[in-house]
Amino acid sequence: xxxxxxxxxxxxxxxxxxxxxxxxxxxxxxxxxxxxxxxxxxxxxxxxxxxxxxxxxxxxxxxxxxxxxxxxxxxxxxxxxxxxxxxxxxxxxxxxxxxxxxxxxxxxxxxxxxxxxxxxxxxxxxxxxxxxxxxxxxxxxxxxxxxxxxxxxxxxxxxxxxxxxxxxxxxxxxxxxxxxxxxxxxxxxxxxxxxxxxxxxxxxxxxxxxxxxxxxxxxxxxxxxxxxxxxxxxxxxxxxxxxxxxxxxxxxxxxxxxxxxxxxxxxxxxxxxxxxx
Numbered sequence: 001x002x003x004x005x006x007x008x009x010x011x012x013x014x015x016x017x018x019x020x021x022x023x024x025x026x027x028x029x030x031x032x033x034x035x036x037x038x039x040x041x042x043x044x045x046x047x048x049x050x051x052x053x054x055x056x057x058x059x060x061x062x063x064x065x066x067x068x069x070x071x072x073x074x075x076x077x078x079x080x081x082x083x084x085x086x087x088x089x090x091x092x093x094x095x096x097x098x099x100x101x102x103x104x105x106x107x108x109x110x111x112x113x114x115x116x117x118x119x120x121x122x123x124x125x126x127x128x129x130x131x132x133x134x135x136x137x138x139x140x141x142x143x144x145x146x147x148x149x150x151x152x153x154x155x156x157x158x159x160x161x162x163x164x165x166x167x168x169x170x171x172x173x174x175x176x177x178x179x180x181x182x183x184x185x186x187x188x189x190x191x192x193x194x195x196x197x198x199x200x201x202x203x204x205x206x207x208x209x210x211x212x213x214x215x216x217x218x219x220x221x222x223x224x225x226x227x228x229x230x231x232x233x234x235x236x237x238x239x240x241x242x243x244x245x246x247x248x249x250x251x252x253x254x255x256x257x258x259x260x261x262x263x264x265x266x267x268x269x270x271x272x273x274x275x276x277x
Contacts, residue, residue, distance in 0.1 A: 125218050163200075
């Protein structure tokens with residue numbers, strides 16, 4: 001006797017989907033729309049926003065007309081790119097080691113990777129202040145990169161480990177039987193198969209680094225201001241909410257474009273892995 005599947009009723013679907021939909025609308029879509037509208041408003045007499053219906057493109061004109069903001073955007077992308085590349089170089093061998101470890105040890109090794117999240121983020125950054133201070137490396141670009149890599153390295157290790165764990169060892173054995181050495185087996189088999197994990201980890205590292213402001217503010221100097229610091233200053237210090245909103249919108253557009261590019265590259269990497277297998 002075959003089991004029959006019961007389709008959920010319309011009421012059940014609404015009960016399941018309505019709460020998360022309302023949550024997303026209230027706490028993501030509505031704030032995003034407020035920021036979009038604020039970007040086209042004028043600054044109030046004492047900061048903040050001028051009363052409606054005052055609308056203006058002054059924030060975008062000022063943003064696009066001053067080269068210093070473009071420099072900060074370029075510096076932010078450079079720091080995010082460098083952080084992502086360093087995380088790939090450091091995370092790949094660690095993820096490979098965990099994936100090739102005995103199964104009874106893997107959970108413990110993964111726990112060690114995520115263990116730093118058990119402590120407060122600011123406490124860990126202040127620990128780096130004490131470590132970098134005696135070496136006269138504090139308030140330098142090097143300190144910013146170190147802090148960024150430290151904060152985001154687990155987000156690269158975990159997707160890579162998840163990907164590498166699923167690799168079929170028979171593929172490497174077949175490549176070895178065909179005469180491929182260890183280096184060739186890595187570049188022709190392991191690396192192409194791991195591209196989806198690299199793309200996922202890169203997105204999880206690159207995008208948060210773009211908006212990070214705590215690490216540059218605590219570890220960097222006056223020349224290490226990134227776009228996240230600039231947005232924070234416009235809202236909290238200068239009270240120039242239209243300019244801060246315009247910066248946030250431009251950063252969001254960049255992130256969306258990067259997310260789309262990453263998804264496209266991940267699909268191409270997935271097709272490549274299918275060709276290998």
